[in-house]
Amino acid sequence: MARPMEELIGPDAPAEMRVLRKEQPVCPVRLPNGDEALLVTRYDDVATVLSDPRFNRTFNPRGAARAGDRATPPADLGQITRTLGMDGPPHRTLRAVVNRAFTARRVESLRPSIQKLTDELVDGMRQAGSPADLVEHVASPLPIRVICELLGVPHEDAEKFRGWSDRTLSVTSFPRDEVVQAWHDLFAYFGEQVARKRAHPCDDLLSDMVAASDDEEKLTELELVYLATGLLIGGHESTINAIGLGMWRLLEHPEQVARLHADPGLVVTAVEELLRYQTLGDVDRQRFAQEDLELSGVTVKAGQMVMAGVLSANRDEDRFTDGERLDVGRHPNPHLSFGLGPHYCVGAALARVELQIAFGTLLREFPGLRLAVPSDQVRRKTGLMVSGLEELLVAW
Numbered sequence: 001m002a003r004p005m006e007e008l009i010g011p012d013a014p015a016e017m018r019v020l021r022k023e024q025p026v027c028p029v030r031l032p033n034g035d036e037a038l039l040v041t042r043y044d045d046v047a048t049v050l051s052d053p054r055f056n057r058t059f060n061p062r063g064a065a066r067a068g069d070r071a072t073p074p075a076d077l078g079q080i081t082r083t084l085g086m087d088g089p090p091h092r093t094l095r096a097v098v099n100r101a102f103t104a105r106r107v108e109s110l111r112p113s114i115q116k117l118t119d120e121l122v123d124g125m126r127q128a129g130s131p132a133d134l135v136e137h138v139a140s141p142l143p144i145r146v147i148c149e150l151l152g153v154p155h156e157d158a159e160k161f162r163g164w165s166d167r168t169l170s171v172t173s174f175p176r177d178e179v180v181q182a183w184h185d186l187f188a189y190f191g192e193q194v195a196r197k198r199a200h201p202c203d204d205l206l207s208d209m210v211a212a213s214d215d216e217e218k219l220t221e222l223e224l225v226y227l228a229t230g231l232l233i234g235g236h237e238s239t240i241n242a243i244g245l246g247m248w249r250l251l252e253h254p255e256q257v258a259r260l261h262a263d264p265g266l267v268v269t270a271v272e273e274l275l276r277y278q279t280l281g282d283v284d285r286q287r288f289a290q291e292d293l294e295l296s297g298v299t300v301k302a303g304q305m306v307m308a309g310v311l312s313a314n315r316d317e318d319r320f321t322d323g324e325r326l327d328v329g330r331h332p333n334p335h336l337s338f339g340l341g342p343h344y345c346v347g348a349a350l351a352r353v354e355l356q357i358a359f360g361t362l363l364r365e366f367p368g369l370r371l372a373v374p375s376d377q378v379r380r381k382t383g384l385m386v387s388g389l390e391e392l393l394v395a396w
């Protein structure tokens, strides 16, 4: 009997997953749309599903090709030949363009502006007075402003972006015509920006992507626009959620906060640990088996949908000693929160810098920072596809 996926997410998920890892590591589940899939919960199996070419994101060998990405534009928006949601050579071509532009040097060069943006937002939170909502004041506005900086588009456009991005990511919250309109607006916007960067290249990611594409990879205009849109959407909500959930988990553990005060350099391992411990978007990592194969002794049939249980893998006791415990000094920490294999998060380095700066600045500026409501009253976002906080009231 397939278990409804809703039973396996939410606050009790870690306990449910612990049982599954032992007793049913490959578990039939039913998604809210009625689709059936297999949920894998052991670290090694999850790593295989994410990185082994016998699994991919879009292709179902039973016939129907399907979008692996919920943030994929509706088909009626025109023919997009290659997107990051695809697999194989078309995907590699796009990744090559992004990788050539999204370098470690570029991420490092953003550090001072990320610090400045964070300082401004933290000041705003201080002025709002204690208690304040950390999601509203810091977690939510920071990532979109950083993406504007990264792509080299005006900061004034951040609010417009947020509206479009929320709609394109929405599964149910907005009427379909609003979602389609948001895609149109995004494409029109980035179409203009790509033309502007081609005419007047600057030192930013979008200019570098245009150059990388013009040099050798020869993307169409629409593919370039879609790449920019993918970065905006890919880098936005996940980072908001990582900041909110990360601070929540951290403030639940005052002894770990004390370690960070005593040794602020620990923020680097703390970021990895908070990503491991909270784990976002678990339900999103779906793949299709391309051939019959075995995982933990269970046969997976070609064409079956498999959900990679990242939340569970990140706490697997065979991989993480004392995995249920938050330890901001944990090292090594091979968590799978940025994925693994061909679709590994392109923005991981940027996200790491953003989280290090956000957590480090908040702790430094508010040495007495604490949760303003009991932890079980912190308001989480509802819905299957997102795991994040509506609000995080903090006091200082």
Ligand code: HEM
Residues within 6 Å of the ligand: 050, 084, 085, 095, 147, 230, 231, 232, 234, 235, 236, 238, 239, 242, 280, 284, 285, 286, 336, 337, 338, 339, 340, 342, 343, 344, 345, 346, 347, 348, 350, 351
């Ligand atoms: C803490 C924040 C973030 C988390 C937890 C996160 C997580 C992930 C994960 C798990 C994947 C792999 C999805 C899969 O295997 O199906 C992914 C892919 C991706 N991420 Fe991130 N991400 C974060 C921040 C960012 C940022 C800041 C950007 C860009 C500015 C970004 C852009 C992307 C893109 C474009 C992909 C698709 C890559 C591909 O399919 O080749 N992400 N992210």
